[in-house]
Amino acid sequence: xxxxxxxxxxxxGALLFLGLGAKCARAETGADAWLRxxxxxxxxxxxxxxxxxxxxxxxxxxxxGSAKSELIRGIRGMLARPxxxxxxxxxxxxxxxxTVSALQTAAPTFLEHVDFHGDGxxxxxxxxxxxxxxxxxxxxxxxxxxxxxxxxxxxxxxxxVSALRETQQPEAPIRWVDQxxxxxxxxxxxxxxxxxxxxxxxxxxxxxxxxxxxxLLASVGINGCAxxxxxxxxxxxxxxxxxxxxxxxxxFRPWGxxxxxxxxxxxxxxxxxxxxxxxxxxxxxxxWKKKVNDIYRLIPDFAGxxxxxxxxxxxxxxxxxxxxxxxxxxxxxxxxxxxxxVFYRAFVYNHHLDWRDPTNDRAKAAYDIFNPxxxxxxxxxxxQIKHGPIxxxxxxxxxxxxxxxxxxNEAIELQVTQxxxxxxxxxxxxxPMWKEVLDFDMHAGERRTPVKDIVAGKTxxxxxxxxxxxxxxxxxxxxxxxxxxxxNLYGYGRLAWNPDLDSTAIAEEWARLSFGNDxxxxxxxxxxxxxxxxxxxxxxxPLGAGTLTDIxxxxxxxxxxxxxxxGWGQWHRADHHGIGMDRTxxxxxxxxxxxxxxxxxxxxxxxxxxxxxxxxxxHVPYTHVLHSGKTVIQQIYDSHYAxxxxxxxxxxxxxxxxxxxxxxxxxxxxxxxxxxxxxxxxWRDAVCNWFFQISGIVDQHxxxxxxxxxxxxxxxYLEDYLPFEVVPRETASGGKAVECAPPAEKCSAAFRFxxxxxxxxxxxxxxxxSNGKSKFRVLVSDQVxxxxxxxxxxxxxxxxxxxxxxxxxxxxxxxxxxxxxIEGVPDGEEHAALDYVEIHALPEGSTRP
Ligand code: GCW
Numbered sequence: 001x002x003x004x005x006x007x008x009x010x011x012x013g014a015l016l017f018l019g020l021g022a023k024c025a026r027a028e029t030g031a032d033a034w035l036r037x038x039x040x041x042x043x044x045x046x047x048x049x050x051x052x053x054x055x056x057x058x059x060x061x062x063x064x065g066s067a068k069s070e071l072i073r074g075i076r077g078m079l080a081r082p083x084x085x086x087x088x089x090x091x092x093x094x095x096x097x098x099t100v101s102a103l104q105t106a107a108p109t110f111l112e113h114v115d116f117h118g119d120g121x122x123x124x125x126x127x128x129x130x131x132x133x134x135x136x137x138x139x140x141x142x143x144x145x146x147x148x149x150x151x152x153x154x155x156x157x158x159x160x161v162s163a164l165r166e167t168q169q170p171e172a173p174i175r176w177v178d179q180x181x182x183x184x185x186x187x188x189x190x191x192x193x194x195x196x197x198x199x200x201x202x203x204x205x206x207x208x209x210x211x212x213x214x215x216l217l218a219s220v221g222i223n224g225c226a227x228x229x230x231x232x233x234x235x236x237x238x239x240x241x242x243x244x245x246x247x248x249x250x251x252f253r254p255w256g257x258x259x260x261x262x263x264x265x266x267x268x269x270x271x272x273x274x275x276x277x278x279x280x281x282x283x284x285x286x287x288w289k290k291k292v293n294d295i296y297r298l299i300p301d302f303a304g305x306x307x308x309x310x311x312x313x314x315x316x317x318x319x320x321x322x323x324x325x326x327x328x329x330x331x332x333x334x335x336x337x338x339x340x341x342v343f344y345r346a347f348v349y350n351h352h353l354d355w356r357d358p359t360n361d362r363a364k365a366a367y368d369i370f371n372p373x374x375x376x377x378x379x380x381x382x383x384q385i386k387h388g389p390i391x392x393x394x395x396x397x398x399x400x401x402x403x404x405x406x407x408x409n410e411a412i413e414l415q416v417t418q419x420x421x422x423x424x425x426x427x428x429x430x431x432p433m434w435k436e437v438l439d440f441d442m443h444a445g446e447r448r449t450p451v452k453d454i455v456a457g458k459t460x461x462x463x464x465x466x467x468x469x470x471x472x473x474x475x476x477x478x479x480x481x482x483x484x485x486x487x488n489l490y491g492y493g494r495l496a497w498n499p500d501l502d503s504t505a506i507a508e509e510w511a512r513l514s515f516g517n518d519x520x521x522x523x524x525x526x527x528x529x530x531x532x533x534x535x536x537x538x539x540x541x542p543l544g545a546g547t548l549t550d551i552x553x554x555x556x557x558x559x560x561x562x563x564x565x566x567g568w569g570q571w572h573r574a575d576h577h578g579i580g581m582d583r584t585x586x587x588x589x590x591x592x593x594x595x596x597x598x599x600x601x602x603x604x605x606x607x608x609x610x611x612x613x614x615x616x617x618x619h620v621p622y623t624h625v626l627h628s629g630k631t632v633i634q635q636i637y638d639s640h641y642a643x644x645x646x647x648x649x650x651x652x653x654x655x656x657x658x659x660x661x662x663x664x665x666x667x668x669x670x671x672x673x674x675x676x677x678x679x680x681x682x683w684r685d686a687v688c689n690w691f692f693q694i695s696g697i698v699d700q701h702x703x704x705x706x707x708x709x710x711x712x713x714x715x716x717y718l719e720d721y722l723p724f725e726v727v728p729r730e731t732a733s734g735g736k737a738v739e740c741a742p743p744a745e746k747c748s749a750a751f752r753f754x755x756x757x758x759x760x761x762x763x764x765x766x767x768x769x770s771n772g773k774s775k776f777r778v779l780v781s782d783q784v785x786x787x788x789x790x791x792x793x794x795x796x797x798x799x800x801x802x803x804x805x806x807x808x809x810x811x812x813x814x815x816x817x818x819x820x821x822i823e824g825v826p827d828g829e830e831h832a833a834l835d836y837v838e839i840h841a842l843p844e845g846s847t848r849p
Contacts, residue, residue, distance in 0.1 A: 027664035030478030033216055033486050034513035037077030037156065044158045044517070045079050051095070051161065052134055054084035058098030058106055062254035063141040066218070067097050067148045074152035095134045097144050103137055111137070119223065120169035121147035125162070134161075142223060142256035149219040157512045168498070172456035174382065174411050174466025175496040176224035176260070176343075177217060178306060179473070183233050189419045189555075192481035193474035197227045201235075203244035207251045213473060214255035220493025224258045230308035230345065232262040234270040237291055246298040258303035260343075265307060265327055266315040267291075278320040279330040292334035304341035305331060306384070311348045324348065324369065325376035332378040341464065343411065344377070346370050346385045346401055352567040358582070361589035362569025363389035366401045371594075375407035379463055382409040387437045387451075389591070390570060392420050394537045394547045395433070397603070397613055400594035402451050403442035409464040412437070412455045416488045417472035417480070420547045421536055423556050423795070424481035426676045427650060428536040429529035431491035431503045438499045443596040452499035467496035482672050483665045486514065487529055504530060521660050528653050531646065537612075539643030539683045542636060543626075544616035545572040545579060548687055550801065556794075557679070557801030558686035558731060572615060576694055578622055579632065580615035592617065611635075622695045636691050637699045640684040647673075647680035675792075678763070678806025686730040686801055693730070713738040713749050713822075713834040720747035721824065721834065731801035732835050737767065739799070739831035740774075740824045749834055750821040753780075757815045759842045764807045764822060765835040767799035768792045772830025777823040778809060785809060790830065799833040811842065 028036070039045070057068040072083045086094060089106050096103070103110045107128055116122055121138035136147035150168060154161055180188040181195040183202070196209040204210070217225065227248060228236055235241060249259040264270070268287040269277040277284055295302050309316025309327060317327035328344045335342060349365035370383060377383065383405060388396025392415045402410065414434055421428040438452040449459045457465035469492045473479040480486055487510045494506050504526065511525040540558075541548035550559025551570050563570040573581055582588030584604050592603045602608045603617045611626045622633035630638065651673045658666060688704040698704070714723040714736045721740055726732035740747035766776060768790040777787040786809045796803035814820075824832025 028662045030483045030486070030665055030668070031212075033479060034490055034510060035074075035152075035216065035219055036513070037074045037152070038516070039080055040078050040155070040158070047158070047160060047162075048079055048155060051075070051079070052093040053081070054086050054090060054092075055095040055097065056086040056089060058089075058096065058102035059141070061141055063145050063256050064097060066215075066254045066256075067136070067141075067145040070145070070215075071095065071097070071148045071152065074148075074155070078152075078155055091129075091131060093132050093134075095136065097136050097148065099141055099144060100137055100139050103135070110135070114139070116143075116167050116169050118170065118173060119143040119146060119221065120167065121150070122165070122167050123147055123151055123161075124165040134164075140256075142218075145218055145256055146221050149221075153219075153509075153513060157509065158517050170221055170497045171452065171499055172466030172496070173464060174224070174341075174468070175222050175493070176226065176411070176466070176468045177222055177416075177471045177492075178226045178230065178262075178413075178468055179471060180229040180231075180417075181227060181472075182229050183235060187472050187474055188229050188231060189417050189470070190472035190474050191417060191424045192472070192476035192479060196473065196475055197248060203247055207247060209475065210248055211251040211255075213479075214252045214257040216479075216489070217257050217493070218255035220490060221497040222493050223256055224260055224303045225252065226260040226262055226306045226343070228262050230262045230306055231312070231314060232264040232308070234264045234267040236261050237263060237267050238271050239294065242295060242298050245295075249299040249302065253301065258301055259299060260303040260305060260341075262306040262308065263331070264314070265309045265317070266319075276320075277315070279317055279322050279327045280320070285330045285333070288331050289334040292331070292338065292340065296338045296340075302338070302340060304335055304343065304380075306343040306345065307331070308345045308347065311345070312351055316348075323373055323376070325373045328377055328381045332381045336378065336380050340380065342378075342381045343384045343468065344381055345413070346383050346399075347391075347413075349569065350567075351569065353569045355565055355567065355569075355571060359589050360569070361581070361583060361591050363581075363583065363591050364589065364594065365389075366399060367404050367594040370401055370408075371404040373408075374405045377408045379409070382411045382464055382466075384411045384413050384468055385455075386413045387434070390546070393570075394421055394533075394541050395544055395612055395616075397544075397616060398437050398440045398442070398451055400591075400599075402454050403444035403449070403596050403599075404594065406444075406460045409457065409462045410455045411466050411468050412451065414467070414469040414492060416469045416485075416492050418485065418488075420549060420555050421533075422676070423554075424485045425556075425672060425679065425794075426536055426647075427482065427484055427528065427532040427673065428488075429484075429491070429503075429507065429532045430488050431495060431506050432530065433533050434492070434495055435499075435503055438495065441599075443598040456499075467492075469496070478665075478668070483514075483669050484525070484529065484672075486510075490514075515661050515665075518660060521657055524653055524657055528650055532650070535643055535646040535650070535680075537643075538639040539647065539680045540687075542639045543611060543632065544613035545574075546570055546616075548572070554795035554802050557796075557804070558683050558690075559728065559801060560687060560690045560730070561728060573619060574691070574694060576696070578620050578624070580619040581617070582619040583617050588617075588619075622691075622697055633691060633695055633697045634700055637688050637701070637704055640688050641701075641703055644677075644680040644684040648677045651677050674808065675805070678765075678808070679804070681806070682731070682765075682801055682804040685733060686728075690728075690730040707733070707836075707838065709840050710836050710838045711751055712736070712836050716749040716751045716822075716837075718747070718749050720744040721749050724833075726799050726835075728800070731804065732799065733765065734836075737799055737833050737835045739833040740826045741831050742826070744826070746823060746825050747832065748821050748823045750819060751837075753814050753818040753820055753839070754816060755814065755839065755841075758813075760812045760814050760839050761842055762809045762812050762820075763838040763840075764809070765837070766790060766805060766807065766824075767796075767803040767830075767833040767835065768794055768805040769796050769798065769803045769830040770794060771797045772826065772828035774827050774830045774832035775825040776807070776832065779821045779823070780812065780814065781819050782821075785812060790832070797829065799831075799835075804835060812839075814839070 583591035729735035
């Protein structure tokens with residue numbers, strides 16, 4: 001009986017698998033990212049029937065070993081075919097993996113000419129003695145690995161590989177990622193769990209995730225990773241720590257990813273026992289030299305170090321009145337004999353600026369400090385420059401420093417972790433933003449000099465240069481928290497490899513690899529991704545005013561005023577009359593003059609400054625009329641309303657994919673999008689109300705301050721709940737909310753429904769902090785219609801724009817006079833605070849449950 005049952009289950013299971021296999025097979029955590037290697041549908045798989053049945057790797061290095069095992073793994077997964085491993089060149093068709101020199105040794109006539117170098121590779125069908133071989137080759141072993149990933153990507157996306165001859169050449173030698181991981185396991189600006197490298201002050205015992213990460217990085221051509229926070233703990237350089245670092249290098253090595261670390265410039269003093277860290281002191285130079293030699297003894301392929309100094313409280317050469325060039329030199333000279341590199345970050349600025357002085361401007365800092373040092377850096381130093389002059393805002397102009405260094409290597413620093421762009425709670429696909437930066441013509445020569453050419457070293461013929469992105473993946477199974485956020489890591493890798501790719505192609509590629517080739521799925525996801533940055537921008541900080549987030553805290557929710565009247569210099573200078581930072585040469589800080597003349601001219605004039613950057617460069621009255629014909633204030637209102645609506649539409653777009661993608665990721669994405677749609681309203685209301693208060697100018701469409709169907713919690717009938725003022729006031733509706741503070745253990749807020757009978761949807765706006773797990777219940781005429789626990793991990797310990805969260809209750813049947821009650825049970829520091837309820841009729845014919 002029992003056996004029959006098991007058999008029955010097995011047959012049933014197999015049928016289920018066959019029936020559903022193609023579409024929404026197994027649940028997926030997202031851990032496989034874009035390397036899923038799921039079985040292709042029969043028709044698609046047939047295309048690859050003539051792919052050879054065996055593989056040979058010419059050499060036995062760890063990187064070639066990865067190339068071979070990856071190929072076998074991918075082909076087995078996608079085509080359900082084992083690849084036979086051969087030890088030498090067989091006399092029948094085979095896939096050959098090897099460097100150009102290995103190929104030439106095996107058969108001198110294999111390759112007629114080689115039009116790639118470094119990590120560039122060739123995928124080609126080559127005839128030799130009448131046998132057709134499929135060759136994956138490069139001048140570097142790493143390039144062979146990249147070729148294998150490219151081949152597998154083609155197969156996963158259903159692209160033909162027969163009669164192929166494809167050469168790919170990366171734009172630049174430097175294609176790196178930085179992680180801001182602390183040794184205690186926390187990650188600065190990381191939004192997906194703990195560090196994959198460190199735990200409790202040490203390197204993790206289990207580095208499986210680190211190895212998996214290296215594989216992901218390699219699959220998009222990334223060849224270096226700095227694993228610890230640029231706010232570096234000097235302890236990483238301690239003798240006892242170096243063997244731990246070597247363990248990370250060991251798991252990176254098979255994937256061609258070189259290890260790098262961030263170092264603190266005061267290390268010679270703090271851990272080295274010297275009484276100074278002055279870069280000009282010979283003992284300090286000696287200390288660095290010895291330390292670097294020790295590192296290379298353990299990690300022969302160590303890549304180099306990243307330096308953040310004289311910035312945000314980090315010590316640096318300024319302590320001894322020395323320059324960044326002096327500081328870089330002392331480490332560069334220690335690294336040079338080993339081929340190591342120093343990445344010296346240009347993110348150096350004074351965060352105690354006097355905000356009253358209109359000539360002060362943080363945006364000027366990097367250029368002011370580094371431009372005079374051009375030519376003073378050694379050839380193995382790279383200046384790592386954030387793409388904009390401030391700090392990863394939702395929109396900034398390009399840093400003028402890119403055209404301010406001609407005799408110095410450069411790398412652009414981008415941010416995959418969405419510090420100022422929604423922290424992976426909001427969808428914000430960044431390649432379109434990065435493309436604008438990379439394609440921007442700096443006018444630094446006779447021909448076009450886009451940023452991508454400058455950083456790649458092409459414009460000024462520099463030996464090194466390239467791309468860096470701060471990524472901050474964590475232990476969360478899906479790496480970045482939001483399943484769709486991985487499109488940013490993928491997109492970064494693709495652009496670092498080839499900045500000429502276009503965003504649509506990248507979005508589609510990623511969607512295919514991550515969710516399969518169903519055209520409706522691919523088109524929908526790509527469309528959502530491509531729309532997402534403008535959407536995020538429109539409900540946060542439009543017109544170049546900065547993200548308008550709380551810059552003193554989480555950098556997440558709205559905080560319009562947080563940037564003002566302090567030394568951080570992220571000012572937008574909004575007052576009763578107008579808004580914007582005057583950075584012109586004529587009347588402002590003079591920042592525009594850091595650009596080459598044609599660019600400076602464009603930004604100097606109000607007329608030729610594009611609307612989206614207007615407030616970055618000019619201070620204008622709210623009534624200033626934009627190129628679009630709208631006034632600034634009306635544009636602020638309109639964009640925030642349009643943005644919140646567009647965020648709501650993302651939810652609907654995603655819902656159209658129900659059943660087309662695996663349920664686990666479907667639900668995970670849906671939850672984030674619903675959260676985003678709710679939080680977009682928090683943003684919209686906070687920003688619009690703030691500007692309405694300060695400008696006194698009403699919204700032409702009368703939306704700001706008027707919310708149909710909204711009932712404020714403080715206006716309800718309260719039992720034990722008490723009203724309080726939320727700070728800043730615009731982050732709660734009407735500036736107030738209610739809380740269930742001790743000694744109360746349970747509170748309620750109630751009201752009578754006075755609308756017509758029908759089906760409604762009800763939004764409950766409450767505050768979900770990280771320091772408690774309050775419980776909520778909603779009752780209609782004493783029947784529980786919903787209950788939940790406020791246990792999200794939002795970056796908030798008090799009620800406000802970071803914690804304000806929406807719970808949507810669908811398909812509620814209401815009659816006039818119904819008694820609606822919300823009960824809150826506080827927990828810890830979280831007082832089950834409640835802001836408002838909004839009730840909307842479901843549209844006629846709505847199919848919502
Ligand atoms: O944007 C700021 C971040 C800091 C970060 C700094 C930097 C690692 O808020 O958290 O520090 O930039 O880039 O150094």
